[in-house]
Amino acid sequence: MNSSKNVRFHIIHNYTSANKGWASIVLSTVKSLREIIPNAEFTIESYTPTIDKKIYDIYGIKVLPKFVSTKSKAITLFVKVLLFKLLSAIGRNLTSLVRFKELSLYNSFDMILDLSGDCLSSATNSRNLRFKIQRNVLAIIGNAYLLFLFMLLRKPVVIYAQTIGPIGPLEPLIKPLLNRISLITVREENSLNYLIKIGIKNRNLYLTADPAFLLQLPSNDEVDNVLHEEGIDTNSPLVGMCISSETAKYHFLYGEQRFAELFANLIDSLVAKYDVQVVLIPFSVWKGHGGDDRIISGRVMDFVKNKKKVYIIKGDYSPMTLKGIISRCDIFIGSRGHSCILALSSCIPTVAIGHNPKYHGIMKMLNQEHYVCNVEELTYDKLFALVCDLWNNKEKIMQDLKSKIKEIQVLAKLNAELVIKILKERAK
Structure with a gap:
């Protein structure tokens, strides 16, 4: 394949940059592919196009x-x-009868990149039945639908660096799809083992890592300016926290208020024991699925006793800037x-509070699985002991991360x- 040729990539299942984890996947992936194909073109479907254009326009x-x-x-x-497929089989000249805007656009793409992260996974034990059905069944069906649609149009489809499984009752529906996908890369070993266990025979199945591990740090001056604007004192030890609105609302067994109280107690204990400052770093700032982390962070702050030692990041920053803030912790x-991934990639010792196998899988790749706390088992005593450790x-731990x-x-x-390999094979 000629690296000077324009290749048109279309990104699906990654619907808003207001989720900074999703944005970090997109920006890292685009940069990696452009390093090999400088003229590559990218489009992305969005729930929030006005918001997304502000960041994605900068990167073309x-x-x-x-x-x-x-x-x-x-x-x-x-x-x-x-x-359209039926008429194509009968006679090419008949396809003009079903020309439509989406078809023309979809046909212009050279490859489809699914950058959802973990949307083929039913691994949520939410206490909210409606959310569980939405996440474990309807979301998987919706994602499978779009993958199948592009496969009908004979477009190469890549499931890119994801956590997959368990799929649950939809497994018989999803297995044939996975066997026919052009390329599957999984970001941790648990997903690879799961796919092998359920009998996926796709010859283009590979173990990789999350692309956000490649996200670049901003300059020191830029990080210094942001910390100054946020009023954060950099002369004291700093503990960073990302408190998820989704985890509080849907996954913690005892509700949002108890979740906020638990973190407030943790913060007060860390301030008292280690004389640290704490910065709360939201990684989702939209009202859709997953919620706005600024809201739960504010509720935590309401319960904190020593408020002078705690900061909430107020600005809406890029994933690179958030990584810069985390790198100072x-x-x-x-x-x-992805808050944990950006911390780990900066070699910052991390405790991950997880509701999904991806947390165990990703931390295990860095020999840090000991520092995963399952949200279903989360208590103040367990979390405080783990953080003190x-x-x-x-x-x-920092040295171990640097070596890994x-x-x-x-x-x-x-x-x-691997994406380039698939494109070259199709060009022959």
Whole structure:
């Protein structure tokens, strides 16, 4: 494949940059692919195109409104694609009868990149039945629908650096799809083992790492300016925290208030024991699925006693800037996956509070699985003991991460290299 040729990539299942984890996947992936194909073009479907254009325009990523926003539109589009396929089989000249805007656009793409992260996984034990059905069943069906639609149009589809499984009752539906996908890369070993266990025979199945491990740090001056604007004193030890609104609302067994009280008690105990400052770093700032982390952070602050030692990041920053803030922390505690990834990639000792196998899988790759706390088992005593252990061993952990991170970044780069391999094979 000629690296000077324009290749058009279309990104699906990654619907808003207001979720900073999603944005970190997009920006890292685009950068990795452009290092190999400088003229590559990218489009992305979005729930929040106005918001996304502010960040993605800078990187030459064209933002499109989400095409399939209702069930009726999904059914209509699917019927049109099936009709187009049928008429194509009968006679090429008949396809003009079903020309439509989405088809013309979809046909212009050279490759489809699914950058959802973990949308083929039913691994949530939410206390909210409606959320559990939405996340474990309807979301998987919705994601499978779009993958199948592009496969009908004979577009190469890549499931890029994801956590997959368990799929649950939808496994018989999803397995044939996974066996026919052009390329599957999984970001941790648990997913690879799961796919092998359920009998996935796809010859293009690879273990890689999350592309966000490659996200670049901003300059020191930029980070200094942000910390100054946020009023954060950099002369004292700093503990970073990402407190997830989704985890509080849907996954913690005892509700949002108890979740906020638990973190407030943890903060007060750390301030008293280690004389630290604490910075709360939101990783989702939209009102849709997953919620706005600024809200739960504010509720935590309401319960904190020593408020002078605690800061909430108020600005809406890029993932790179958030990584810069995290890189100044002595330790980090995260309940969103990519907040932990950005900390680990900065070699910051991290406790991950997880509701999904991805937390165990990703931490295990860095020999840090001991520092995963399952949200279903979360108590103040368990979390405080684990964080104290982290603090007391932070220098050793930092050195361990430094010795391991380059290996993980090589695996993260492998995603783009495998995409190029598939494109070259199709060009023959």
